[in-house]
Amino acid sequence: MQTQRIWPQVIALVALTAITVAAPPAKGFMNPDLARILLWHLPCALLSTIFLFMSAVWGFRAIASPTSDNDARLAASLDLTTALAILTLLTGSVFSRVQWGAWWSWDPRQTSYLFVALILLGGMALRSGLDEPVKRAKASAGYTLVMLVPIAFLTFVYPRLPQVQSLHPSDTIQQGSLDNPYRIGVLCGMLAIGFVATCLWRLRVRALELELQ
Amino acid sequence: MPSIWAETLAIFTKELSTEWRSRQGLLAGGLFSVVAVVAMAFAGVNTRPPPTLQAGMFTIVLLFAACITLPRVFLIEDEQRTIDLLRLLARPEAAFLGKYGACKLQIIVTATILSCLYVFLSGVSIAIPWMLVAALAVESVTLAATLSIVGVLVSGARNRWVLAAAVGLPLLLPQTTLSIGALRFAFGEGTQTAALQNLSGLGLFAIAMISFGPALANAMWRLDPSEDRL
Numbered sequence: 001m002q003t004q005r006i007w008p009q010v011i012a013l014v015a016l017t018a019i020t021v022a023a024p025p026a027k028g029f030m031n032p033d034l035a036r037i038l039l040w041h042l043p044c045a046l047l048s049t050i051f052l053f054m055s056a057v058w059g060f061r062a063i064a065s066p067t068s069d070n071d072a073r074l075a076a077s078l079d080l081t082t083a084l085a086i087l088t089l090l091t092g093s094v095f096s097r098v099q100w101g102a103w104w105s106w107d108p109r110q111t112s113y114l115f116v117a118l119i120l121l122g123g124m125a126l127r128s129g130l131d132e133p134v135k136r137a138k139a140s141a142g143y144t145l146v147m148l149v150p151i152a153f154l155t156f157v158y159p160r161l162p163q164v165q166s167l168h169p170s171d172t173i174q175q176g177s178l179d180n181p182y183r184i185g186v187l188c189g190m191l192a193i194g195f196v197a198t199c200l201w202r203l204r205v206r207a208l209e210l211e212l213q
Numbered sequence: 214m215p216s217i218w219a220e221t222l223a224i225f226t227k228e229l230s231t232e233w234r235s236r237q238g239l240l241a242g243g244l245f246s247v248v249a250v251v252a253m254a255f256a257g258v259n260t261r262p263p264p265t266l267q268a269g270m271f272t273i274v275l276l277f278a279a280c281i282t283l284p285r286v287f288l289i290e291d292e293q294r295t296i297d298l299l300r301l302l303a304r305p306e307a308a309f310l311g312k313y314g315a316c317k318l319q320i321i322v323t324a325t326i327l328s329c330l331y332v333f334l335s336g337v338s339i340a341i342p343w344m345l346v347a348a349l350a351v352e353s354v355t356l357a358a359t360l361s362i363v364g365v366l367v368s369g370a371r372n373r374w375v376l377a378a379a380v381g382l383p384l385l386l387p388q389t390t391l392s393i394g395a396l397r398f399a400f401g402e403g404t405q406t407a408a409l410q411n412l413s414g415l416g417l418f419a420i421a422m423i424s425f426g427p428a429l430a431n432a433m434w435r436l437d438p439s440e441d442r443l
Binding site for chain 2: 132135154
């Protein structure tokens, strides 16, 4: 049986920790030293969106052809999207405590992302409630495609509505408002967390395929 | 072979006559609305909550009333094991649209009863009546479409009645936010531009869900075992 080596993933996370410590304090924040958590928060948020689109692709394939391969890839993508969304919420909560003075501020951006996490958890609840494999694959794929509409609204539309007043910075990357060390740090975070997430995704796919067989 | 619209009409009529015989959906939804409005009015006696809070309470009662009653239209077939017969008699798209039509009618009746009770019991004043009617109409369509999709997805699950609410509520959170945004203007707070934006967003959700529903029903209920290869 093939064993999974974990040292590359550990090295990636240790390297990201070192980059976080080495990064200069972030200017323009209430607590510039602790704003370094941005190097974990932003990659988690971006990667959860990437995994969400991956889930949609596998969802589309699984609803057209509910094979165990497609279903396992869809389920693994959904699990990773949920895990990354929860990490985004947790790191965001730490950021909120440090910068805005409360663990949870009911900020529109924070709340809309909580809605996203709840929608993703609803998908997991649906999957756990269905025993018959074909039905589960189709229902899970259907839910993934349906949830794209509310999630796209909550992630891309709602925070940009003119009546929504948020403390959360918006369009940070598009406006180029990140300093060079932070831009490189976020890129490193994407690579490190992305690498770990991809390894976990592959492991989860293998485990689910064995389960389905 | 009858057209898809004839099949849709047949399913719609069947659902209405079933509801007319038992009146289970309307009774459950109506009773829930009465109890919720009475409880809210009693809790807030001698106080007048601000319009946004009133809009929020109203929308949440309607949301829960819909979650209690609407998935039943789909889940009852699963429980009585008549879903296979239905799939033999009508195309999946027609079955979905017929049942969706029945859900829509049911939620419109529930929303009308609820709004009359709410106005009468809580003494709320409606500043912009046309916005209340428009918001309720679009919200009813969105609720019916989303919960019909949920009904299709959870049929066959072990704890389908609980699961319908657990899956439906998170999916309906953005629509609830938009509905509150439109209703608060009807109750006298906010701007018309923002209310119309919320209403348009709600309408777009409704269009997306109605368009996706028949395709999903076709994928879930199609009678071709060779396509299911898991």
